[in-house]
Amino acid sequence: MPTSYLTPGVYVEEIPAAQKPLEGVSTSVAAFVGLAPGGPVNTPMRIANWSQFARIFGDPSNPDAGPFMQDAYLAHSVYGFFQNGGTLCWVIRIGADANGDAPQIVAALPAAGDTDVETLRAVALPGVEGPVSVEVVEEEGSGGDEGGKPADKTYRIVIQAGDQKEEYDGLSMKGRSNLRTKVNAASKLIKIEETGASLPEAQRAPKPGKYVLAAQAPARQDLSSGDFEGDPARRQGMGGLVAIDEVSIVCMPDAVTLLNGDDVMFRDAQGKMIAHCESLGDRMCILDTPPDLIPQDVLEWRKDTAGYDSKMAALYWPWLEVIDPLSKRPIMVPPSGHVAGLWARTDDQRGVHKAPANEVVMGATSLGFQLTSVEQGELNRLGINCIRAFSGRGIRVWGARTLSSDPEWRYINVRRLFNFVSQTLMEGTQWSVFEPNDERLWLKLRASVSNFLTNLWRGGALFGTSPEQAFFVKCDAETNPPEVIEAGQVVCEVGISPVKPAEFVIFRLSQYIDGGDGGGDEGGDE
Numbered sequence: 219m220p221t222s223y224l225t226p227g228v229y230v231e232e233i234p235a236a237q238k239p240l241e242g243v244s245t246s247v248a249a250f251v252g253l254a255p256g257g258p259v260n261t262p263m264r265i266a267n268w269s270q271f272a273r274i275f276g277d278p279s280n281p282d283a284g285p286f287m288q289d290a291y292l293a294h295s296v297y298g299f300f301q302n303g304g305t306l307c308w309v310i311r312i313g314a315d316a317n318g319d320a321p322q323i324v325a326a327l328p329a330a331g332d333t334d335v336e337t338l339r340a341v342a343l344p345g346v347e348g349p350v351s352v353e354v355v356e357e358e359g360s361g362g363d364e365g366g367k368p369a370d371k372t373y374r375i376v377i378q379a380g381d382q383k384e385e386y387d388g389l390s391m392k393g394r395s396n397l398r399t400k401v402n403a404a405s406k407l408i409k410i411e412e413t414g415a416s417l418p419e420a421q422r423a424p425k426p427g428k429y430v431l432a433a434q435a436p437a438r439q440d441l442s443s444g445d446f447e448g449d450p451a452r453r454q455g456m457g458g459l460v461a462i463d464e465v466s467i468v469c470m471p472d473a474v475t476l477l478n479g480d481d482v483m484f485r486d487a488q489g490k491m492i493a494h495c496e497s498l499g500d501r502m503c504i505l506d507t508p509p510d511l512i513p514q515d516v517l518e519w520r521k522d523t524a525g526y527d528s529k530m531a532a533l534y535w536p537w538l539e540v541i542d543p544l545s546k547r548p549i550m551v552p553p554s555g556h557v558a559g560l561w562a563r564t565d566d567q568r569g570v571h572k573a574p575a576n577e578v579v580m581g582a583t584s585l586g587f588q589l590t591s592v593e594q595g596e597l598n599r600l601g602i603n604c605i606r607a608f609s610g611r612g613i614r615v616w617g618a619r620t621l622s623s624d625p626e627w628r629y630i631n632v633r634r635l636f637n638f639v640s641q642t643l644m645e646g647t648q649w650s651v652f653e654p655n656d657e658r659l660w661l662k663l664r665a666s667v668s669n670f671l672t673n674l675w676r677g678g679a680l681f682g683t684s685p686e687q688a689f690f691v692k693c694d695a696e697t698n699p700p701e702v703i704e705a706g707q708v709v710c711e712v713g714i715s716p717v718k719p720a721e722f723v724i725f726r727l728s729q730y731i732d733g734g735d736g737g738g739d740e741g742g743d744e
Contacts, residue, residue: 222308223431226420231579232416233281234596235551236662236665236720237411237429237662237665237669237671238647238649238662238666238695239646239647239666239670240271240575240642240643240646240647240666240670241642241646242313242638242642243464243638243641243642243645244257244306244464244466245466245561245570245634245637245638246304246305246306246466246467246503246561246563246565246566247306247307247344247464247465247466247467247470247557248299248304248306248307248308248465248469248559248561248562249262249307249309249310249454249459249462249465249467249469249501250291250292250295250296250299250308250309250310250313250468250469250470250471250555251305251309251310251446251456251459251469251470251472252276252290252291252311252312252470252471252472252590253287253290253292253311253312253435253475254285254287254290254292254293254309254315255275255276255277255279255280255283255285255286255287255432255435255627256274256275256277256285256432256433257274257275257276257285257311257432257433257434258274258311259311259312259313259506260310260311260312260313260431260448260452260453260454260455260458260649261310261311261458262308262309262310262458262459262462263275263308263309263310263452264306264307264308265296265306265307265308265309266283266305266306267298267300268296268297268302270286271293271296272284272285273313273721274309275292275293276595277328277432277548278325278429278430278431278432279325279326279430279432281706283543283544283623284543286542286543286544287435288544288551289472289475290435290472291471291552291555292309292311292471292472292513294350294540294551294555295469295471295554295555295558296309296537296553296555297397297549297581297673298540298551298555298556298580298581299469299556299558299579300557300559301556301557301559301581301634301711302556302557302558302559302560302562302563302579302580302581303556303559303562303563303564303567303580304559304562304563304699305562306353306466306568307308307558308458308459308462308589310455310458310459311449312436312441312445312455312472312513313433313434313435313436313445313527322341322342322433322434323340323341323342323429323432323433323477324339324340324341324342324432324433324434325340325350325351325352325429325432326338326339326426326429327339327340327352327354327424327425327558328425329414329417329421329422329423329424329425330424330426330548330655332425332427333420333425333699334367335414335417335421336413336423337412337417337422337423337424338397338398338410338411338412338413338414338424339410339411339413339740340352340408340409340410340411340429340431341408341409341410341411341431341432342379342408342498342713343405343406343408345379346379346407346408347379348377349378349379349380349427349430349431350377350378350379350408350430350431350704351378351379351428351431352375352376352377352408352427352428352429352431352442353375353376353377353424353427353428354373354374354375354424354428354429355373355374355375355376355426356372356373357371357372357373357374357387357388364691364721369393370392371390371391371392371423372387372388372390372395373397373424373426373446374386374387374388374389375389375390375570376398377401377405377407377408377423377612379408380603382406382407383568384404384406384407386400386401386404389401390694391419391422391423392419397410397424398410398411398412398641399696405515406731408431408721415501417559422434422738424587426528427704427721429732431466436550441475441476442483442591442738443476443483443484443486443487443490444711446470446472446473446476446487446490446491447490451542451685452454453670456468456490457493458468459494459518459570460494460498460499463500463641466500466501466502466634467496467500467501467502467503467558467562467635468493468494468497468502468503468504469503469504469554469555469558469562470487470503470554471487471496471506471549471552471554471555473487473488473491473506474506474508474509475509475549477508477509477514478633481508482517482522484508485523485524486564488503488526489526490504490523491505491531492505492528492530492531495506495528495530495531496528496530498620499637500532500640500641501530501642502530502531502532502620502630502633502637503513503530503531503532503633504531504532504554504557504558504561504728505531505532505533505534505554506534506537506552506553506620506678507519507520507525507533507534507535507536507537507602509537509550509586510550511535511586511587512587513537513587513589513597514580514596515602516535516536516602516683517602520533520597520600520602521600522607526621527621527622527623528620528621528622529620529621529624529627529633530559530620530624530633531602531604532557532603532619532620532621532630533598533601533602534554534557534602534603534604534605534615535553535586535587535602535603535604535605535732536553536585536586536587536589536605536692537550537551537552537553537555537586538550538551538552538553538579538581538582538584538585538586538605539551539568539582539583539584539585539586539614540542540581540582540583541583547693547699548584549625550586553579553605556579556580556581557574557615558576558580559580560577560579560615561574561634563577565689569630569677569678569679570634570638570679571674571677571678571679571680571717572631572662572717572719573618573629573630573719573721574615574630574631575603575615575616575618575719576613576614576615576616577614577683578611578613579605579612579613579614579615580607582605582613584613585605585606585613586588586609588606588607589604589606592668594606594617597617598617598619599671601614601616601620601621601622602617603617603619604616604617609684609740611665617636617696617740618631618719618721620633626725629718629719629721631716631717631719632716633716635679635714635716636714636716639671639712639714643667643712644669646666646687647663647666647667647693649684651710655698655703655706655707655708657694657695659708660693660694660698660703660708662691663693663708663710664691664710667693667712668685668689668709671685671688671691671712671714674688676690676715678717679716680714680715680717681715681716681717681718682687682694682715685716688714688715689713689714689715690711690712691711692710692711692712693709693710693711697709697710699709
C-alpha cells in the first residue's frame, strides 16, 4: 500500500480478508515400513495406487512375482490398503546392514543350462546411481568347431547405469579374455563375482539376457527391531517418517518376521512404533498380533506379555485369509494394511469423527479364527478390536478402541478427531506468527477457529444442539495478560465436545398390558 498519493489517478489496493478460513488436513495418509524384493532402500516413496507400488518395489529378477516375496507381508498390506479405499500412502523398504549402510545392489546371472543355478553375480560399485542393468549377448559364430574341437563361446557385455554405458566384446569363460577378469579390470560401474566356481566347466556359461540390478532383501534371520526403527537423523527405517507431516496412520506388517521363537524383538519393534506416534502426536499406529492365536492366547498376550497402554495405538485380531499371488493358494496375513484402508474409506465417506467399525473388510476370504460374541467380550474390554464374520453381512471390523487405559481416549475416532483438529489449527494459523499481538489478532483467531469448528459441528463431528454446546473458543485479554504478551505468546483456548460411538445399542423390552380395569359390562339389570 502506498504511503502517499502524489500523482492524480485511480489506485487499487488489496485488503486482506478479516477472517482466515481453515482448511482441514488429511487424516487418511498411511505409512508402511517393511520388506520388498526391489525398489529403493530406506527412502520414503509416495505411492498413489497399486500399479505405482508394483512398478517401484517389484522384483527385477522375477517380474512375474511383482512386489510380493516369500514370508513378507508389505505387498499384501499395501494391496489391502488400496483395496479397502486407501488413496495415498508412503512406503519405506528396509534393508540396511549392521552399519546402517544400504545393501549391495546385485543381479544374479543364471547358468545357461540350468536357470535355477547362479553362475555369476553382477554387483554395482559404490557411488553408482540410477537403474543399473547388465545385458549378456552371445556373439554370432562363437561356439563353432576349431580344428575338430568345439570353440569357446564368446560374449558381449553391455552395462547401463543411468546415462552411462559400457560395452565389452569377445569375452569368454576362461583364458586371457575371461569375462570376470576383463570386466572387473575396466568397468567403473560394476564388478563380476564368480559364484559358480564349483560347477563343472561346461555349466558355467551364463544365460544370455538382460538383468536389472537391485538391492537384495535381508534374510529373515538377520533382521532386528533396529532395522525397522531406523535412524531419524539419517532418515532410515521408520525414522524416515519423521519429516513427513501428512502421515496420519503407521503400519509395520513385517514386524511379525521378528518372531523367531519368542516375541521380544516383535514387541520391541511395536513399542518403538508406539513411541514414534506418541512423540510426534499427529498420527496413530495399527498393531498386529502374532499369528495363530486363539482368544485365550491373544487375551494373555495383550494383558500379560505386551501390556501396551497408549492412546496413539490400536490393536486388531485375528489375521485375514487372502489369496497369495505367488502360490495361488490361501495364506494368512496381518490385518493392519486392510484396516488402514478401511480407516481411510470411513474418513472419506463419513468423516474422521465416525468410528471405523461395523465396516466390511474388502479382499479377505476368511479369518484366522471365527469369533463368537461371548468370546469377544473380554477382548473388547482390553482394547483388542476383533474382526468377525457375520452371516449374510460379510467380514467386518467389530471394535473401535485404542489401547489406552484412560477412558477419555478410549475410542479411536475421538483420538483421531483431536489429531485432525490440532493439526488443522497448527497448519491453518501459521499466518498469525509475528503478527502484532493485540485485540485485532485475537479477534481474527477467534473468528477463524470458531468458523472451522462450526462447520465440524454441522457435519456431525461435535456433540450438542448448538455451537455453544459443541465447543468454545477463548482468546482475549484474560488468556493473554501482559506477562504472556511480553513473552511473545498468544494463547487461544479451545474446547470441543466430540461425539462418541454407540458401542452398545440397548433396547429395553417388556410386556405391555392394555390398561383396562377388567370389570366386565357396566349398567346390568338389577
